[in-house]
Amino acid sequence: MDLKKIKITKQAKICLSLLIAIIMLLFIIIILYNDKFYPNTSIGGIDVSNMTLSEAKNAVQTDLKNHVLVIKGRNNAKYELRGADINLNANYEKQVEDCFKKTHGLFSFYKIISGEDFDVNFDVSYNKEAFKNNLSQSFLITGDNYKITAPVDAHVEYDKTAKSGKVIKEKQGNQLDQDKFYSYVEKSIQQLKTRVNLDKANVYLKPKYVQTDKEVLNELSQYNNYLCRWVCFDMGEKHYEIISPKEIKDWIVIGDDASVSIDQEKMAQWVEKFCLKYKTVGKTRKFKSHTGEVLEVSGGDYGWQIDYSQTVDQVYKALTENNTQSDVDAYVKNKSNTNKKKLLKKLEPIYKNKAYKMNFENPTEDYNTQTYTEVDISEQMVYVFQNGQVVYSAKCVTGLPSDVTRSTKTGCWYIKDKKLEYTLTGADYTTPTKYWVRITWTGTGYHYMNRSDWDKWSPELYKTRGSHGCINLQLEDVKNIYNLVSMRDMVFIHD
Structure with missing residues (x-):
């Protein structure tokens, strides 16, 4: 007897038996699931395992009524958008029927083991106004009990320790780009998704610059x-x-x-x-008057x-x-x-x-305290100081005090110009003169004035017969003063 042939015959019988058993098992399965979906089957994410077509339709309808989209955001945010709040609905029957047919196709029986996830986009409908209102009033947008921070660009700030600038890393924040947010959630609803992560959806506002830019x-x-x-x-x-x-x-x-x-x-x-x-211009200064008394004078342009x-x-x-x-x-x-x-x-x-000197300890003592002139309006006298002593004095006539446009202004001034001959001009006069010494830019100065009332001079004369603001002097006096004073010398005018 050929043992090899007997062995082959036994193996063939075993294989044939297994094949028959498998065919019978498949036949039983086909009969059992003739009107049902196979295990591990889902349609558009909805589990329809072991359900009849009718049961699967009911499952989809129930899911739509109870559908919840869980929206996960930054900073542990979680918001639930409920289908019932936006009147979520869909035309789903044809898609379910088509999936049922594919399940029971001629060569689909093998899916009894693996199952199948049908990627179906239902023809979803919802109330768009309710959808927009719901999202716009969510804490993800309003910030109610949820701090919303805008993105911060990478930028440079002063570093106290390094005492120089340093780059501060950008901050992402959690402020949504609302248009992108609405669009993304809308697509998720249309796909009947149950969970989404906004951090992976490119819906947050981004910094314009990052630290490596x-x-x-x-x-x-x-x-x-x-x-x-x-x-x-x-x-x-x-x-x-x-x-x-x-x-x-x-x-x-x-x-x-x-x-x-x-x-x-x-x-x-x-x-x-x-x-x-x-x-120091306009400051109050102290100076030694012709009387020896120390006086204070404010204002002027020195x-x-x-x-x-x-x-x-x-x-x-x-x-x-x-x-x-x-x-x-x-x-x-x-x-x-x-x-x-x-x-x-x-x-x-x-x-x-500029003044005569810069005095850091006593800023107003910036003039030559030994050389200056003093105009005493109350006395109607001019005094020239050199080396701290009066070297010349002369009577004068200053501006008319009752007319503000003609009164001689008090203050600390300085000599700005000297001319042997000069023509004084005003609104109603033109007067040639000699030995002009300018004290103010507005026209006040020492000059000769051929007055007919010099023989009637008194300290009260200027009150009724005052000048247009200048300091009138007799010819000999003004000539001496002209020769004694220098450019930028201090002039104290006081009353």
């Missing part, structure tokens, strides 16, 4: 270029006014486009304080005055001129005095008006 790196470079500098005004006698990064950091403005500029208004406020600090407008331009130019980038980078890395000196800009103050 070239615009931000350029911003840092320009910021430090403006910041890392010292502007030094040499005021004389080892007195300095310095604009340092401590002040500059508050003047730097960064635009929405990552541009860097200087806030000229804030800068100008510093310039204004600087100008006022050294301004003194120090820094030119504000030119200084604004001067400072702005000093702040915006590019430093050498390598010098800036060196200082940012190492705050040594050597690196600091390379970023120092020295300036000379631009004066609109």
Whole structure:
């Protein structure tokens, strides 16, 4: 007997038996699921396993009525959009029937094991106005009990520790782009999704710049270029006014486009304080009168005055001129005095008006206390001081006090011009004169006046026969005064 043939025959019988068993099993399954969906079957995400066609339709209808879309957002936000709140509905019967036919196709029996997820987009309908109102009133939009923060661009700020600029990383925030948000949720509803994650849906507003953008790196470079500098005004006698990064950091403005500029208004406020600090024009001064008494006189135009407008331009130019980038980078890395000196800009103050000297301890004592003239309106006298003593005096006639346009103005003035001959002009007069010494820009000065009433002179004459504001003198007196006084000498006029 051939054992090999007997063995093959047994194996064939076993295989045939298994095949028959499988066919019978499949036949039983086909009969059992003839009117049902196979296990592990879903339609559009709705489980219809082991359901008849009618039961599956009911399941879809029930799911639509009870449908909830869970919307997950940033900062642990979770919002539920219920189908019932937006009148969610769909034409689903044909899609379910088509899926049922595919389940029971000629060669679909193998899906009894694997099941099938039918990716079906139901013809969904809903109340669009209710949908929009629901989302617009959700805490994701309104921020009720949910803090909404806008995205923040990566930007440069002052670092107190490093004493230079540093890049602050962007912040994403949780503020929604509402149009994208509505559109995304609408598509999710149409697909009857049950859960969505907004953080993966590109619906949040984004920062315009992130820390690696070239615009931000350029911003840092320009910021430090403006910041890392010292502007030094040499005021004389080892007195300095310095604009340092401590002040500059508050003047730097960064635009929405990552541009860097200087806030000229804030800068100008510093310039204004600087100008006022050294301004002595109009201040009250003390001086020794001809009587030996120390008097106080206010006003006038004598003194120090820094030119504000030119200084604004001067400072702005000093702040915006590019430093050498390598010098800036060196200082940012190492705050040594050597690196600091390379970023120092020295300036000379631009004066609109100057005095005899700068007195840092007593600013109003800025005139030559030994050489000046005094005009005493109440006495109607002029006194010339040299070396601290009266070297000449003369009677005079000052402006008519009852007429504000003609009265002689009190104050601390200085001699601005000297001419041997000069023509005085006014609204109703033209008068040639000699030995003109200008005291004010508005026309007050010493000059000769051929008055017919000099023989009637008294300290009261000016009250009725006063000048148009000038200080009238007799010829010999004015000639002597002209020769004694010098340009920019102080003139004290008081009553």
